[in-house]
Amino acid sequence: MLRSVIAQKTSLRSLATFASPESVLPKKYGGKYTVTLIPGDGIGKEITDSVKTIFENQRVPIEWDVVEVSGLDDHSNGVTAAVDSLKRNKVGLKGIIYTPTGATGKSLNVALRKELDIYASLVLIKNIPGVKSRLSGIDFALVRENTEGEYSGLEHQSYPGVVESLKIMTRFKSERIAKFAFDFALKNNRQVVTAIHKANIMKLGDGLFRQTVKDIAQDYPGIKVNDLIVDNASMQAVAHPEQFDVLVTPNLYGSILSNIGAALIGGPGLVPGANFGREYAVFEPGCRHVGLDIKGQNTANPTAMILSATMMLRHLGLNEEADKISKATYDVIADGSVRTRDIGGSSSTTEFTDAILAKLN
Template sequence: MFKNIQRINVRKLATFGSPESVLPKKYGGKYTVTLIPGDGIGKEITDSVKTIFAEQNVPIDWEVIEVSGLDKEHNGVTEAVQSLKRNKVGLKGLLYTPTGSSGKSLNVALRKELDIYASVVLIKNIPGVKSRLDGIDFALIRENTEGEYSGLEHQSYPGVVESLKIMTRFKTERIAKFAFDFANKNNRKLVTAIHKANIMKLGDGLFRSTVKDVGQDYPGINVNDLIVDNASMQAVAKPHQFDVLVTPNLYGSILSNIGAALIGGPGLVPGANFGREYAVFEPGCRHVGLDIKGQNTANPTAMILSASMLLRHLGLNEHADRISQATYDVIADGKVRTKDIGGSSSTTEFTDAILAKLK
């Protein structure tokens, strides 16, 4: 019934490089995939995926790399990068980013080091989860490596901080082509560029005009644009008008969280990050869940659906369909659901319910 929900064509979506460059090598009939559990609830929800994959005999061997944003020494980051370079594909929980002046985002560092420039976040109602609006179905394509998250800040004078927002035509063309290719592969008909070009006329003006220029090479897809503050209001009031949104870094982060709230919360939103050579799959909203760590109450749906996207990326469509379908069926039944979507079931109970559906 819900077979095509969140079933996007993610395999070989990288716009540049040979199509084969984004797939890992396969040894002994199995793929080796990097697994970074991450901070907060990361281990609990990745354990859910590991349990389901093991029970279903999914042909994947995990190379587990422990990395934590709480670790000031950043132990494991180099090992994680090397693992992803070897395996080409990874499943990742979220890494905590401290708010102090010396705290660096390891999530951003990994994206920059591997040039996984395109974030894909899927915002779609899931049957069985009550929300204020039905029929929501859009994708957010977010540039991952520059913009507000360029990380170029300095204090020019005590109490005066200058932050540089970097926008380049090359990277804007790259993310725009990715967005239009995504639309083509997934039968989407409209790409909307999100910007603040009315104020940041050079940087965001470059983003807006470049996306529109790229759109001329895709005659079957319409292109328009929205100022980010208006887009935020429209996302809440009339989200049905959206199909594919292409955004700079910060605006995509904001809109993905708005989208998550529309459909029931961050525990339901799958995501992925693509580059020329590498693909890393992770929940679409950046919520670490430190406050519920170890309580066995986290919703693993976003991680399971992200892992299903990973399987499709590897061409393991049958496994992906079975696992995602079982997940939707459990939610639709409504008998077993986690606290965030109105239930009282544990992460383990939710996982067991999926396994029961699969049997």
């Protein structure tokens, strides 16, 4: 499944990701890759426009196949169009799609991942120079199973006022997410993989996940394995996050810990992420916030989307372009004169993007 990675432990400017075999990468036409672009809801268009502007300025060899998918309206065909586009292109860049909280509202984000079996979420949590944080030494990767657990979507009302929700855990999916986590650790000079679970209570489901991770660890003798109960892991993440290296989690626990991790380093606008399957890769901010409350205000921080896009470039083998863009982004943040509201500034999304372009040019 893996082709190559770029080590990330030593540098913020070379955030690592997996690269899939050549057979599942998009083909170049006229020297360019065609990549699916799903802006999503909320601030999605604003921060993906930032990426488009930077790529165009730097003549990055990408052509966008734009697909509009929204959870705000009944766009049932949107996911179908997105799936068809990703099947053609193999690689996508995605904003977050709104998920309604009503009884009948379905998550289109989950539907997309399930339809294409994009089973592994990778989120990178690391202190960024220039962004004040209460704690230092934070540098861990969160590997989250994307397709089962509490997100299996199997629930029903067996009697008025009585709802039964099925949490599905399988050895097959636990094995492949564990292998993904250990492969990531091996390729990126990581030393410890920690399985997050609640096996003290859910002894069968979470017990299966915990034991499967430990079983897979036998194939990676150079990497240590341990485990933590999720509530303790949440406390440890707030108190001593520097102890973590690679965390591997079922679906729901990964969602919780990615939000904790984002808060530790400065907010959801700073955390890059990616999702991988055997055939497809979709890159999106690691902390999945829609940002409906600031939509259209030109105040969103595009850093997470820009860094996710540079992860995508490395996945495509465009390392030089990725390094230049990520370096310019970090340099703007470190300088501190142009920064968005979420990290203590007053600059707009457009001004932040322009500052990156100035660094690049």
